[in-house]
Amino acid sequence: MFRKPLTLTSTHKLGGADVKKLKKTLEKRFGASEDDVDLLIPKKSELSLAKVASPSRVHIVIADGHPIVYDVSGKGDFHLTVFALWRVPTLLGPPIALVGAPVSRFILQGADLMLPGAVVPRNASFPAGRVFAVAVPGNPMPIAIGEAEMSSDDVAAARSGGGKNGGKGRFLKILTSHRDALWDVAASQPSRPTLAPNAGFGKKVVSAVDARGRPVEESEGEEDEEEDEGEEEEIAEGGMMSDGEEEEDVEGDGAPPAAGRSEAAAAAAAAGVAAMTVSEDASSLDMDALIDRALLQALKHSVKDHALPLLGSALWAQHVVPCRLAGAGRTLDVKASTHKKLSKLLKVKSKLGWLTVKEDKHTKEMAVTSVNRAHDDIMNHAKHETASDAADGVAAAAEAEASATPDEYKGAAAAAATRDDASGSKPAKLTLSKVLKPGSSTAIRAVFAAVNESSEGGGDDSYSYSYPYEGLYTAERAKEVVDAYVALRGLDRGGDGGAVAPCPPGHVVLDPTLCDALFKGVLKKGDVYPTSMSASDVVAAWTNRFHPQISVRRGGKEATRKGELAPVRIESGTRGPKKVTKVTGFEAYLIDAVELSQTLSAKLATSCAVSDLEGQNNKGKSEVTLGGNKVTEACEVMTSWYGVPGKLIEKRDKLKGKR
Template sequence: MFPGIHIPEEGLAPFSDGEPWAVVVPGNPAPIAVGTTMMSSTEALKAGLRGKALRISHYYRDTLWESSENCYVPNAGFFEDVVVADPALLSSLQTSDSREDDSSVGQGNVENENMTDVNDFDEISPVLESDLTKDSVVATEASEQITTAMTDLQMEKDSGLESNVDSQPLLSVEEVDSLMDKCLLQSLHGTVKDKDLPIPGSTLWSGYVLPCRPSGVTLDIKKSSYKKLSKWLQSKSTTGLISVKEDKHKKEVMLVSINRNHLDYTSFKPEKKKVEKNDQSTKSVTSEVQLHKLLEVAELYKPSVHVNPIFSAVGADTGKLYSAPEASQIVFAYVENGKLVKEVDKSKVILDSTLCDALFKGAIKKGLMYPTEIHKKDLGQTFINRMQAHYRVTRGTDSVVRKGSLKPIQIMTERRQGNKKVTKLSGLESYLLDPEALASELQKKFACSTTVAELPGKKGLEVLVQGGVIDDLARHLVDQYGISKRYIEILDKTKK
């Protein structure tokens, strides 16, 4: 957010929308996050330097970072839960600061200023460094106005930040359990609304429970008696305080409902003070929601018995999946190794016995002659058609690979008794969409009744939406879940 950006005295150079920037902790030059600007400097000035400055793409210790086998830590200032000033840089600064007493007023406590939880961006003012424009000269009137305005908006607390990480008390297992329960009840009373349900367990923890913890206290579920978030939520479900279920696609426990008549809920007195919200947690929740809406569909191919000899001849693995360009490269590599390109016509490929069997064995009717050559433009597609089709669907951090071709989502409207219309959705599971969660969402969006039923004679579920909302449903799937129109089949049986 623009109000949380620390601006150096020389100001920031002009920038445009979509530029890559880095976020660093003061006193430590290594980035803790990277992202892209969400507006240009001109637009930022018109908006009064309010609103979102960066769209965070990757941050220290996120899922992408932890998925690496050998995670690289930039310097000694990066800890598991805290990023502080680089000790090597800090020592050099302290040496120079001892020579200039007047300039040490705002720098003498650099370590305390920067010893801040990586996930608590409300308590720090990050410094942004542009890889593209940090060496450019601020020479325009617009850049001078931006510098002046952003400096005026710089929060006064930048110069007085204090971290209490060193003074944080060590909590016992029982105290961690008690604090987790207290934060859960505080969030259920304050920020968790029934209209937001169902909520994934990870979102509940990062976006609602953690912001309710006392200031300066790190809450780590691994230090509790439960060790895992799912076990903790299931234990709360056993007591009747909440109701949870496991998402069969994401393999994650989700909060489904809250028993607000439960004794633990009614007897708890929530704190009236304003709960400090965690900017980074909010960003994480937003990023997770946006990430969950991103859909990627990849068509893949597995070598079959027909083409296995070609893969073996070039030393390629016959057990893995290949994209269409990768499969084409395999067969063209075989052609190149065997020097099968026709000399008199470079656009033709001579078929030796192995390549001919791979492309046409079993596909040519008996009595017909096998071809002796093939055009280059037809070679790749013919080769791919002889492989086993697969597809991979990725939504956020979830990914699944299935055999066969991807069938589209079918949206069908038909009439029921009394000339009433009903719209049916089927095939959602192939796109990693939960029919029950989507039904609840559509009920609120279109203000109509929805039900989930098993597909007659087929495996899977279908969502029934009251009314003829076929176009609105298709638009919702495209806009909110990134499903391409090519994967949506519309059938309106109400039209004559």
Template structure:
């Protein structure tokens, strides 16, 4: 459920009455909790927040947060603990054990299939379908996933341990975990002989040697009998996922163990180093030096990022480009960075003979530049601005003028069709002024449809243009959006322009706000990412106050000029549908 980013709708401090209700609900959902444990999890005098979110598939979820860590989440009126709670109370839920490589699939959004469950000597936990349960990995009792049992224990056994076992809702390393402090699971020995008040209380000692052998085998990736059993189990699990879930790919690979050890921050550090070496080896020329560090990042490193990956320095351990380049200079002596002008750093020297650089091999997947260019081309093809047409809907008041043309209330037309029908109506009823063809004589029907009460005795004729404008003014204005390959979409009212504005935040910091992107079929998240790459500033999505599903993009700094350039040149949105471009900062000569 949280394998992809979610959207925060609201984040408020919990009220006293809601705190008491939460405690009562937790006691009902988890009767094994003592009063002391409950008070420790939800303290009375510490601030606890209620965060309402929408998951990527649209599910409404309520999350209870303490000390910035999500403790419980509520889905369809059922409470589930997060891994942060289970690391403190590992015996809170019935537990299913599995092999370590399976965790990577659970993090990716897969459910736990029964062939991947490691059955202890005391048997499976006693669960019914829909019961809340946890998942641990062999040799560690610290839960790494939370979900609900897909079937009861008896059904699991009768099926021969085939099919889905646990419908996984939340895992270690997913986006709900990342909403907290991103701590890692504690090391809790997984010894079946221990009686911790769990379902394994009556299990007998008999597998210690086997588990130690399994742990040693996993670490060394040897070909011991236990590892072969594990591999066979994972292979069966892969086949079961393909049959049960019909997912794109469920095969487990040997290098999952290595991927599992990498944190998201470590992965970004590795990607940064790869793009850095790739850019130096294939992009930067000696004639370009000295090269601005910002230009090096924007024009060279980004273009070396493999397709499917996204380079984001803020998600690395370095946080800033200057710190990363400083590390490359000190650790590898690859480059020499110097501040040629105050506050502006440049790469002034590159050691092309450095062993680290010479031994680096460019990934086969790229020709990264052509990869990126292709990605950009794909993005351009994937979005085309809609064709926008202003329409008019027949209202009750003017319906009599359109009956001869068989246009009833609610029928939509463009201005040219309205003009044609009204012209035909006037000619058919011989209302053109005989003395002056530029005027139309007001008939009783036209009087009722187009004139105000105060005009009934005064206005006897109207000019053609006045006749048309009055008719359009008394019709319901609409607009039609036509996206390539899609059916026309008609909506009432004026089309809202994309609104770009600048607001102040704390300490007089400026931010740029972009609203109404969704009206034009633009994905706010995609626009935010594109702007982040263009201006190298942080972006965030916020719900639009007073609306249910609309979001706005917030960009750090006054970025009206760059935003306008992106919308006009890249997305090809007509200028008349963009509001606020005149607020861009004016360029001037520095004194």
């Protein structure tokens, strides 16, 4: 539920009456005792209610920086979070254990829990829809919360082989988990709360812990007999295979399981989680096998339907090569395979039914026109770690090691950590960028809805390719939305099924939805709507329906301002017999008033004071007052020290240089 990032629109503190009402609601809804609720919401804790941006109606209750419960409808339909279970682990009853710690890697990546990956007690009785906590064996703290999509009778039938899926199926639909969007909310809190209950909660996997709370590394040097016995016990307890059922091929490409594969890959395949398969003998595969693995990965996870038709050269460079298997030790080369040519490779895979190809009239090159996502080879392909993923991981690790900001904190919390660690060093770099916010027209929403609905059918991780209506866009990314819609409807080829007359080359036919999105409310009454436009004019009209915004970033802090940024005002004047310099408007550039006062005082060797500005429109704004006429010097500090562009500083020396 919380796989995508959340945008919080407003946050306000809860009063004493609201806190009492919330405690009674939690007691009634979850059958908790007063002691449990007191542990969940301790006395004198700071409670606030955060609202998620529309169209969502989710409300989140935050206690001391931890999102403890969330309300799906905004009307008291509360659900617990993992942060709440870290405070009171027994609120949802005994947790469902995973078959092993490696399976937690895929839960943290957003996958649901399949039946073979769960240890369900045989004497348990529960209906479908029951909410369970999920835990790793050997770690007492839950890592996720999920809703059962199978009853205890369904589980028993699946174990005995009577289920229609033969012991498979989705057991829990994960509602929230460690390191999802709710975890990001906690990481962005200025109070910098604790983000993990013990040392076993890592960035990518949750492991068991010993009595002292330290992670337990699983031994790898056990004898074969002991290892076989342990596997048989796990299968019997977790229901991975029903009685008499043969072990399935889990490699996804028809090959038997690799003898040297890692434990994480074995657990993922056995648990039925759609996730990364690690192959330790990748270097031993021949070129044909490497190309097949990369092509299957690209067709299943990288190539989207709205991007078709796609030239073979583009498919190879943009999708197949980045999806090559990590650890192979060599690059993909069609000439080194038995196919020798890319066109022959595509024709062979077309005969196998993976895809359909057609010769492009202009380039005389083979182009992929469709992908058969229902083909067994594509459906059974297990996602592997790509060379691109490995390179990104190395770069990310190097960047994280070089950065002084703790990786787990975000937003205001990251800024606070940066300020604490810097000990008076130069502020983080200021970055200003122009972004666009979609207009409020329902026709514009319809274009976004059509594109997102199309992308949701693209693959297991297709949600990462959607275009959220509430998001902010660069001009290039805003262009991607309308281009995707044009390609989806076939408007650059004469409309769906040729229902609209073909348009000239480089032009786009305007269907009613796109026409309304571009011109509704723009054209005057009586004006004729165009039926077609050049592609460049469509992009220009589309981006014109967005509202310009300015994104301001400084370290871990980020803010968005409507329209153009107001300049920093530096003005000299008098206060009684004394000459002073006033600095205002610096908040727009994420500069703290107290910190600015201290910096100007130290650099300009003068006294500084901070005061709040008066007026209804100046709430939350401050003024820094310096002793003496320091307009030029203060301007230099703002540009060289804080990175504010000179064109965004408004200087006014009323004293005309007099000190």
